[in-house]
Amino acid sequence: MPIYLYWGEDGFALSNAVKTLQQKTLDPTWESFNFDKISSEHSDAVMQALNQAMTPPFGAGDRFVWLVDTTLTQRCSEELLRDLDRTLPVLPETTTLLLTSATKPDGRLKSTKLLQKHAQIQEFSPIPPWKTELLTRQVERVAQETGVKLTASAVGYIVEAVGNNTRQLYSELEKIRVFAGDTNTALAVDAIAPLITASAQNSLKLVAAIRQGNTASALELVADLVRQNEPALKIVSTLVGQFRLRLWIKLMQETGERDELVIAKAAELNNPKQLYFLQRELSGISVRQLQRSLPILLDLEFALKRSADETLVLQTKVIELCHVFRRPK
Incomplete structure (x- = not known):
C-alpha cells in the first residue's frame, strides 16, 4: 500500500x-x-x-x-x-x-x-536563490539526468542564469543536449552561453546597477525583465538573496572576521573564491546601506502580493534602492 x-x-x-x-x-x-x-x-x-x-x-x-x-x-x-x-x-x-x-x-x-x-x-519547494551550493547540486544532478557534460564554470554560469527556476533549467539543458549531440567533451561557458535565456543573469545585472546607484541602467534592466515575462516576485527573490548575501559578508568584515572560509560559510556562499570579488565590490558600501535595502525589498514584495501594478511598483522601489546606494558627488 x-x-x-x-x-x-x-x-x-x-x-x-x-x-x-x-x-x-x-x-x-x-x-x-x-x-x-x-x-x-x-x-x-x-x-x-x-x-x-x-x-x-x-x-x-x-x-x-x-x-x-x-x-x-x-x-x-x-x-x-x-x-x-x-x-x-x-x-x-x-x-x-x-x-x-x-x-x-x-x-x-x-x-x-x-x-x-x-x-x-x-x-518540492524552490531552492532559495542565495543557496548557491544547493542550486549547483541541482544543476549537476539534472545535467547528469539529461546526459549533458559541463565544466565547473559552465555549471556556475547556469546557476547564475537560471537561478531556482526548475522548469527553465530542464528546458535549457535539453537545448544544450540537442546542441552538443553525441560529444563526450564537457561543455564550457563560451559553448553554452549563446543558448541560454539569462533572465536570472539580468536580475544579477540589476543588483549591480542598484549597488552602483545607476538609476537609468536599473530601470532599463527592469524593462528587459518585464519584456522577458520574468515573474516580479522571482526578481524580488533574487534581489533579496543577493543583498542578504552582501549584508552578511559586510557584517562579518565589520566584526573583524578575516577567515574567508568562516565568512563564506556564514553567508552560505558556495564558492569561497567568489568572496574576494564580493569584498572588493563592497569596499565603498556601508552596512547601513545594505540594511536599508531589505525593508524596501520587503515593501516591494508586500505590494506585489497585494496585486499592485507590477511594472510601476518595481520601477518605484528600484529608484528608491538606487537612491540608497547613490554615492554623494
Missing part, C-alpha cells in the same frame, strides 16, 4: 516526480483502467480517492490514485479523519495512493500526523 504526499510550490519538479511515480506504477496497456486523477474541487473527493484506492487493479500493473491539490493537511473533519484512519492501514499492496498540495502541511493537525505515520512525504 504505497502512500505518498508530495507538497511544495515548485510545480514543475512536483509534476516530474508524479510522472515518474506514475510510470513506475502503471502498465501502459492498462493505464486507462487503473489510473484515477481526482480533483479536490469535488466535495466528496477524498472519499472517491479512498474508494478507488481500495479497488483491485484490472489486468497487469497496479492501480494509481492521485488526489490533486488536497486540503487534508490544512483542514480535516472528524468524520473524514475516521475514514482515513480506518482505510489507510488496509489499502491493498496493488494500489499507489498519491496526495499533492502546494501548501506546507500543518503539523498540528491529526490528519497530517496520520499521513506522517503511513505516507512517504516529499517536499
Whole structure:
C-alpha cells in the first residue's frame, strides 16, 4: 500500500516526480483502467480517492490514485479523519495512493500526523536563490539526468542564469543536449552561453546597477525583465538573496572576521573564491546601506502580493534602492 504526499510550490519538479511515480506504477496497456486523477474541487473527493484506492487493479500493473491539490493537511473533519484512519492501514499492496498540495502541511493537525505515520512525504519547494551550493547540486544532478557534460564554470554560469527556476533549467539543458549531440567533451561557458535565456543573469545585472546607484541602467534592466515575462516576485527573490548575501559578508568584515572560509560559510556562499570579488565590490558600501535595502525589498514584495501594478511598483522601489546606494558627488 504505497502512500505518498508530495507538497511544495515548485510545480514543475512536483509534476516530474508524479510522472515518474506514475510510470513506475502503471502498465501502459492498462493505464486507462487503473489510473484515477481526482480533483479536490469535488466535495466528496477524498472519499472517491479512498474508494478507488481500495479497488483491485484490472489486468497487469497496479492501480494509481492521485488526489490533486488536497486540503487534508490544512483542514480535516472528524468524520473524514475516521475514514482515513480506518482505510489507510488496509489499502491493498496493488494500489499507489498519491496526495499533492502546494501548501506546507500543518503539523498540528491529526490528519497530517496520520499521513506522517503511513505516507512517504516529499517536499518540492524552490531552492532559495542565495543557496548557491544547493542550486549547483541541482544543476549537476539534472545535467547528469539529461546526459549533458559541463565544466565547473559552465555549471556556475547556469546557476547564475537560471537561478531556482526548475522548469527553465530542464528546458535549457535539453537545448544544450540537442546542441552538443553525441560529444563526450564537457561543455564550457563560451559553448553554452549563446543558448541560454539569462533572465536570472539580468536580475544579477540589476543588483549591480542598484549597488552602483545607476538609476537609468536599473530601470532599463527592469524593462528587459518585464519584456522577458520574468515573474516580479522571482526578481524580488533574487534581489533579496543577493543583498542578504552582501549584508552578511559586510557584517562579518565589520566584526573583524578575516577567515574567508568562516565568512563564506556564514553567508552560505558556495564558492569561497567568489568572496574576494564580493569584498572588493563592497569596499565603498556601508552596512547601513545594505540594511536599508531589505525593508524596501520587503515593501516591494508586500505590494506585489497585494496585486499592485507590477511594472510601476518595481520601477518605484528600484529608484528608491538606487537612491540608497547613490554615492554623494
